[in-house]
Every structure is written in structure tokens, then in C-alpha cells.
Amino acid sequence: MSELRVSLTRGLAYALLTVAALFMVVPFVWMVSTSLKTDQFVLSMPPQFIPDPATLESYARLAELFPIGRMVFNSLLAAVVTTLGQIVTCAMAAYAFSRMKFRGSNALFLLYLATLMVPQQVTITPLFILVRYLGWINSYAGLIAPGIFSAFGTFLLRQFFLSLPRELEEAAFLDGASHWTVFTRVIVPLARPAFATLAVFAFMGSWNAFLWPLFVVRDPELMTLPVGLATLHGRYLTEWNLVMAGSVIAVVPMLIVYLFAQRYFVQGVVLSGIKG
Amino acid sequence: MVGERGWRKTGWVLLFLLPSLSGLAVFSLTPIVASLGLTLFDWDLLTPPRFIGLDNFSELFTSDDFWAALGHTLYFIIGYIPLVLVLALGLALILNQKLRGLMLYRAAFYLPVVSAWVAVALLWKWIFNPKFGLVNYLLGLLGIVGPGWLFDPNWAMPAIILTSVWKDIGFVMVMFLAGLQGIPADYYEAAAIDGADRWQSFWSITRPLLAPTTFFALIISLINSFQVFDQVWIMSGGGPAGATTVLVEQIVKNAFSYSRMGYASALSWVLFLLVFAATAVQMRLQQTWVSYE
Numbered sequence: 001m002s003e004l005r006v007s008l009t010r011g012l013a014y015a016l017l018t019v020a021a022l023f024m025v026v027p028f029v030w031m032v033s034t035s036l037k038t039d040q041f042v043l044s045m046p047p048q049f050i051p052d053p054a055t056l057e058s059y060a061r062l063a064e065l066f067p068i069g070r071m072v073f074n075s076l077l078a079a080v081v082t083t084l085g086q087i088v089t090c091a092m093a094a095y096a097f098s099r100m101k102f103r104g105s106n107a108l109f110l111l112y113l114a115t116l117m118v119p120q121q122v123t124i125t126p127l128f129i130l131v132r133y134l135g136w137i138n139s140y141a142g143l144i145a146p147g148i149f150s151a152f153g154t155f156l157l158r159q160f161f162l163s164l165p166r167e168l169e170e171a172a173f174l175d176g177a178s179h180w181t182v183f184t185r186v187i188v189p190l191a192r193p194a195f196a197t198l199a200v201f202a203f204m205g206s207w208n209a210f211l212w213p214l215f216v217v218r219d220p221e222l223m224t225l226p227v228g229l230a231t232l233h234g235r236y237l238t239e240w241n242l243v244m245a246g247s248v249i250a251v252v253p254m255l256i257v258y259l260f261a262q263r264y265f266v267q268g269v270v271l272s273g274i275k276g
Numbered sequence: 277m278v279g280e281r282g283w284r285k286t287g288w289v290l291l292f293l294l295p296s297l298s299g300l301a302v303f304s305l306t307p308i309v310a311s312l313g314l315t316l317f318d319w320d321l322l323t324p325p326r327f328i329g330l331d332n333f334s335e336l337f338t339s340d341d342f343w344a345a346l347g348h349t350l351y352f353i354i355g356y357i358p359l360v361l362v363l364a365l366g367l368a369l370i371l372n373q374k375l376r377g378l379m380l381y382r383a384a385f386y387l388p389v390v391s392a393w394v395a396v397a398l399l400w401k402w403i404f405n406p407k408f409g410l411v412n413y414l415l416g417l418l419g420i421v422g423p424g425w426l427f428d429p430n431w432a433m434p435a436i437i438l439t440s441v442w443k444d445i446g447f448v449m450v451m452f453l454a455g456l457q458g459i460p461a462d463y464y465e466a467a468a469i470d471g472a473d474r475w476q477s478f479w480s481i482t483r484p485l486l487a488p489t490t491f492f493a494l495i496i497s498l499i500n501s502f503q504v505f506d507q508v509w510i511m512s513g514g515g516p517a518g519a520t521t522v523l524v525e526q527i528v529k530n531a532f533s534y535s536r537m538g539y540a541s542a543l544s545w546v547l548f549l550l551v552f553a554a555t556a557v558q559m560r561l562q563q564t565w566v567s568y569e
Contacts, residue, residue, distance in 0.1 A: 010373075010375070013370045013375060017381050020367060021384040021385065023442075024384045024388060024446070025384055025387065027400070027410075028387060030399070030402075030403065031395075034402065042408075043408045045407075045408060046413060047410060047413055088295070093293055093296035100292070102286070102289045108297075112300070118548060119503055119544070119551060120503070121544045121547060122311050122548050123304060123308055124544070125527075125537055125540045126541070129310075130302075130310075132321070146303040149295075180288075180291075183292070204390055207392065208390075208391070208392040210394055210505075210506045210509075211524075214528075214532075215532060226395070227394075229395060230509075230510060233398055240402050240408075246398075247394075247398050247399055251392060258386065262379070262383065266382075269451055
């Protein structure tokens with residue numbers, strides 16, 4: 001009797017989960033399906049779930065009408081440079097905060113934490129003025145430079161560095177190693193999982209960013225995918241196959257990164273929970 | 277010797293801190309301070325800035341646009357927070373029962389989280405299309421004539437709320453899941469031996485032990501939802517007839533479209549203080565319902 005109850009609740013759990021999962025996945029299927037339709041079937045009622053005929057026409061047209069390849073390149077460039085930049089600058093600062101004793105280190109670290117509390121919208125207006133003053137509007141420098149420094153990344157890596165045992169570096173210091181040697185030879189190799197976690201978040205943040213790129217680039221040749229998509233939608237308002245093709249291109253690379261690095265995404269959510 | 281060592285140590289500290297510190301000083305600290313100063317000026321970037329004291333704030337507090345934006349932001353928060361927390365907790369509780377395929381389900385719920393907001397907003401704008409969208413088609417199958425959604429002032433915000441819940445549910449769920457996995461299994465076993473049923477063990481074990489996680493999820497969601505923007509900008513642009521205009525969208529419009537740098541900064545500081553106040557109130561309230569150990 002009780003076994004029957006257990007399997008009944010299990011069955012119910014699976015049923016609920018499956019319904020919920022479908023609710024998450026079906027819209028993506030619809031996105032892909034719409035992108036594969038010809039103009040005449042996009043607005044058909046009842047809607048076609050499996051496009052017939054299925055065609056890559058929208059993607060070809062998108063490439064013709066829009067510098068979509070260039071936008072993919074821009075997004076990729078921004079994401080890669082942001083990720084590498086954050087790992088280097090955050091790791092170095094995290095080393096100082098976790099491994100060096102210096103006057104004012106606590107106050108400085110508190111200042112880092114304080115900047116985390118301020119929403120991006122507060123800094124965006126002066127940042128825009130600053131970048132404009134530097135002549136960086138419509139440039140990769142303006143698009144990318146402000147994103148390679150991160151107080152959050154520094155915090156994340158510092159927490160991880162603090163958990164590493166000190167014996168290893170003490171031995172290295174006794175052998176006459178410098179801080180730089182200890183950093184590059186001892187700490188960095190041990191911190192790979194933390195770097196991976198920071199990397200997926202930095203990459204995702206940059207790849208999906210909208211507000212800052214919207215402010216700083218107006219030239220389609222320099223736009224990242226999200227800003228390009230918004231522009232595309234503004235211009236071809238009702239051509240949903242075209243807009244969905246663009247959305248697929250914006251979403252798929254991130255989904256691939258996610259599938260390969262799933263555990264680091266989960267870890268990041270848990271790690272950032274330390275903040276609470 | 278000690279002096280030299282002290283000097284060299286300072287050198288090393290500087291070397292390690294310099295890249296991060298200089299970058300944050302230029303791109304984060306200076307803008308934060310500058311934006312506070314900017315609130316006191318009238319500046320369109322073309323003519324020299326003009327000092328106007330607190331005029332930006334007095335204009336703001338008498339502006340209908342501001343109060344409308346604040347009201348809609350609160351509407352968003354009140355609709356979004358309970359839905360996303362309750363649904364995410366429900367999913368996490370189900371997923372936590374040592375079911376098979378956890379990875380697969382978790383992956384499915386996380387897909388929207390890693391997708392760009394712009395793409396998600398466009399997708400749901402299409403799904404909510406009154407004439408050719410999936411939602412109204414499905415409602416039609418049930419014999420219901422669906423509303424105009426993003427074209428209807430009464431339904432635009434609900435559509436944006438539903439889209440946001442869909443996007444973020446996986447994120448909140450993963451937080452809850454981590455919290456649930458931190459509760460020792462023997463507590464439940466002991467309760468089962470004492471004859472507690474599911475509801476009793478949820479109420480007396482899960483609820484109190486999960487409270488810190490719930491609090492954290494609430495704070496994060498609250499901070500994020502005050503800053504709602506991407507989806508509004510793409511799905512409705514603040515319309516129809518201003519029905520979904522929100523605070524960040526007002527900041528962007530004033531800074532970006534009207535070149536009102538001082539006024540936009542004043543708006544952003546009001547937003548910051550609201551977020552800060554809401555967080556502080558929650559921190560105070562948590563003492564009544566969250567206990568750590």
C-alpha cells in the first residue's frame with residue numbers, strides 16, 4: 001500500500017516536472033520553428049509547429065539585410081576580452097586581498113563591496129559622459145573597457161583564495177620565491193574551478209548585456225547581438241521569421257556554453273550566496 | 277633593512293592591486309561620485325552645465341512621469357516576486373526528492389536564465405501577439421478570446437511579469453535547491469520515525485532551515501526587479517499609453533533621448549535609495565522570521 005503511494009507521488013512529481021520543463025522548452029522550439037518558416041506561413045492560423053516547407057531563407061536574408069556576422073564577431077570579441085580581463089584583474093586584486101597584509105586592506109575591500117550595492121543605472125550617465133569625453137563613443141574601447149574590472153569577481157576569487165591552505169606558499173617563500181611566482185605557480189593553478197565560475201558569469205554578462213552597449217554604440221558595424229536585435233526588430237517589425245532567426249543566433253552560442261559548463265553556472269549561484 | 281622590505285612590500289601590493297583598482301576607480305567609483313554631483317546640475321552636454329541646486333529633485337517629485345514609473349515598478353514587483361518565489365520553491369521541492377534526470381530538468385529550467393533578455397523579450401512579444409501569437413491561439417482553443425496583451429494598457433504589465441517569471445524561475449530555483457540540499461537528511465528521517473507527515477516535516481524542518489535561502493532569494497529578486505528594464509524596452513517601450521513605463525526606462529529616456537544628464541542622475545539616485553531602503557527594511561524584518569542556526 002505504502003509502496004503504491006510512493007510510486008504515485010513519484011509519478012505525480014515527474015508529471016509536474018515534465019509539464020513545467022515543457023513550458024520552458026516549447027517557447028524555444030517555437031523560436032526555432034518560426035525562424036525556419038517562409039514569409040507566407042509565419043502568420044498562418046492555426047499556427048504550424050513543424051514548418052512545412054522548412055527553409056533557412058530567413059537566415060540568408062538576415063545576412064543580406066544586416067551585418068549579422070559582424071555582430072556575432074563583436075559580441076564574441078567583447079565577451080572574450082571581458083572574460084580574460086576580469087580573470088586577470090580580479091585574480092591579482094584577490095591575491096592582494098587574501099594573501100598580503102597591508103594597511104587599509106579591510107577598508108579598501110569594504111569599498112569594493114560598497115560599489116556592488118550601487119545599481120548600474122547610477123553609474124551609466126556619468127560613464128557615458130566620460131566615455132564620450134574620451135572619444136570612445138562608437139568604439140570597441142568604449143564598449144568593452146568599462147566591463148573588464150569587476151568588484152564582484154574580485155570578491156568571488158578572494159573567497160576562494162582564502163580557502164586555499166597556506167602551507168604550500170610558505171614552502172615556496174622559504175625557497176626564495178617572490179609574490180609573483182607564488183601567484184602564478186601556486187595560487188593560479190589551484191584556483192581553476194573558481195576561474196571557470198567567474199569566466200562563465202563574465203562571458204554571459206557580456207554576451208547578454210544590453211543597457212551599456214545600447215548607450216555606447218550606434219554604428220551597426222560595432223553593435224553586439226542584443227543591440228543589433230533590438231534595431232532589427234525596430235526595422236522589420238512584423239517579420240517574425242527574420243527576428244526569430246536573429247534571436248536564435250543570439251541565444252544558441254550561450255546555450256552551448258551552458259551545456260558544457262553547467263556545473264560552474266550552478267556553483268556560481270551557490271558561491272554568490274555567500275554574500276547573504 | 278626593514279625599511280627596504282616595507283618598501284618592497286608596498287611595491288608588490290601596488291603591483292597586484294593596480295590594474296583592478298585603477299580600472300574600478302575610473303569606471304565605477306568616479307562615476308558613482310560624479311553622478312551624485314550631477315544631480316545638482318542642468319546639463320544637456322551641448323551647453324555648459326548649470327548649477328541648479330535641488331531643482332532636479334523638486335521637478336522629479338512633482339512629475340507625473342516619475343510617479344507613474346514608480347507605480348508601475350511597484351506593480352511589477354508585487355506581481356513578479358510572489359510568483360517567481362513560490363513557483364521556484366515548488367519546483368525545487370519536487371526536484372529535491374532524489375528523482376532521476378535531475379540534471380536534465382535543471383538544464384531545461386535554466387535555458388531561459390542564460391539566454392539574452394533581448395532575445396527572450398522578442399520571443400515573448402511574438403508569443404503574446406494578439407492575432408497570431410501562441411498564447412491567444414491556445415486560449416482560443418479553450419473558447420476564450422485572449423486580450424490584446426502588449427497592446428492593451430491593462431494587460432501589458434501582466435504579460436511583462438509573466439515573461440520575467442519565465443525567464444528567472446530557473447535562477448531562483450537553483451538557489452532554493454542549493455539551500456534544500458544543505459538541510460541534513462537525518463532531520464527528516466527522525467521526523468518520519470516520530471510519525472510526522474510530509475506537511476508537518478515541511479513546516480517544522482524545511483521552512484525554518486530554508487529561511488536564510490528564502491531571504492537571500494527575496495533580496496536578490498527585489499534588487500533585480502527594481503531595475504527592470506530590458507524586457508520593458510523591447511516588449512512595450514513603456515507603452516501602450518505609458519502603461520508600463522518604469523524607473524530605469526525613465527532614466528534611459530532622460531539620459532539618452534532627451535540628453536538631460538542631471539535629471540537622469542537624480543532619477544538614478546532615487547532608484548538607488550529605494551533599493552537601499554527596501555533592502556534595509558527586509559534586513560530588519562528578517563529578524564522576525566529568519567534565524568541562522
